[in-house]
Amino acid sequence: MSHFGRSGPPDIRDTFSLLVLNITFRTTADDLFPLFDKYGKVVDIFIPRDRRTGDSRGFAFVRYKYAEEAQRAVEKLDGRNVDGRDIMVQFAKYGPNAEPIQKGRVVETFPKTKGRPGSRSPGRNRDDYRGRASSRRSRSRSRDRYDRHDRDRYRGRERDYRHRSGSHSLSPDYSRGHGRSRYDEDRRRSRSRSRSLGRRSPSPHMSKSPDESPGRRRERSPASKSISPRGRRADSRSPPPCNSDGVFFSSNN
DNA sequence: GTTGAGCGTT
Numbered sequence: 001m002s003h004f005g006r007s008g009p010p011d012i013r014d015t016f017s018l019l020v021l022n023i024t025f026r027t028t029a030d031d032l033f034p035l036f037d038k039y040g041k042v043v044d045i046f047i048p049r050d051r052r053t054g055d056s057r058g059f060a061f062v063r064y065k066y067a068e069e070a071q072r073a074v075e076k077l078d079g080r081n082v083d084g085r086d087i088m089v090q091f092a093k094y095g096p097n098a099e100p101i102q103k104g105r106v107v108e109t110f111p112k113t114k115g116r117p118g119s120r121s122p123g124r125n126r127d128d129y130r131g132r133a134s135s136r137r138s139r140s141r142s143r144d145r146y147d148r149h150d151r152d153r154y155r156g157r158e159r160d161y162r163h164r165s166g167s168h169s170l171s172p173d174y175s176r177g178h179g180r181s182r183y184d185e186d187r188r189r190s191r192s193r194s195r196s197l198g199r200r201s202p203s204p205h206m207s208k209s210p211d212e213s214p215g216r217r218r219e220r221s222p223a224s225k226s227i228s229p230r231g232r233r234a235d236s237r238s239p240p241p242c243n244s245d246g247v248f249f250s251s252n253n
Numbered sequence: 254g255t256t257g258a259g260c261g262t263t
Contacts, residue, residue: 007263019260048261061261085257094260 004029004045015043015063016070016104017092024083025056031083036062039076040069061092063106070104 020032029045036042047060064070070091078089091104101107 017261021259022257025256046261057259057261058257059259059261092260096261098261 004033004047011043013106015065015106016067017095017101017106018062018064018070018073018104019090019092020060020062020077021058021088021090022085023056023058023060023087024085025058027056027060027083029060032060032062035077035080035082036064036073039073041065062089064104067103067105 018036023032027047029047032045032047033042036045041064043063043065045060045062048057049055050057062070062073064073074089074091077087079086080089081087092101092106093104095101095106097107099107
């Protein structure tokens with residue numbers, strides 16, 4: 001029972017979802033399971049993680065089989081100190097399908113036969129309750145700075161974020177002890193991106209050489225235009241040869 | 254090795 005959420009929704013039809021807030025970013029489903037399982041039958045535990053970084057968002061969803069057990073867990077585990085932080089357990093107000101649910105009761109996703117008359121008007125809710133919060137995913141302004149930044153860099157480019165870990169399965173020891181792997185792969189793939197193709201200037205405006213930097217550009221002010229292009233280079237710091245970096249002679253590997 | 258209001262995936 002350690003693979004919660006890894007295979008998607010198992011069998012939620014009459015389960016009751018509990019929202020666990022204020023958990024540490026290192027707390028995993030395996031850590032919450034023994035806690036919640038003591039108060040009832042836990043069907044599934046899911047911790048939303050960041051798509052890119054893969055780190056926990058700080059909250060989890062615990063699905064119970066019976067509402068009475070879920071209610072009990074809320075009363076027992078709510079405010080309980082987990083991993084150094086007081087968690088907040090409460091019934092989920094919204095289902096996995098972004099639908100309003102009552103008392104954490106998950107309205108199972110209807111069969112492919114969407115033709116369920118009287119079920120609900122398509123294009124209705126969904127955005128209705130989302131409207132209460134413009135910034136839906138904006139959980140941390142501290143992270144927003146790099147979220148937006150990162151998103152601009154990988155806009156429409158990243159999609160196999162999960163494949164990187166798909167090769168090797170996660171070890172049981174993936175508790176908070178080794179929860180640091182997210183940082184490694186994060187900066188690892190970020191660094192390889194820079195050194196992957198050496199220099200890549202897809203945009204014309206990016207083709208400006210380092211000499212165009214503000215500090216260096218001052219020397220090239222109109223008053224110094226009398227200096228010949230070559231003299232300028234000789235006068236300034238001589239740029240390293242391109243071939244020295246192996247850019248042009250980049251024989252694969 | 255970071256952050257801290259909130260509602261979710263194969």
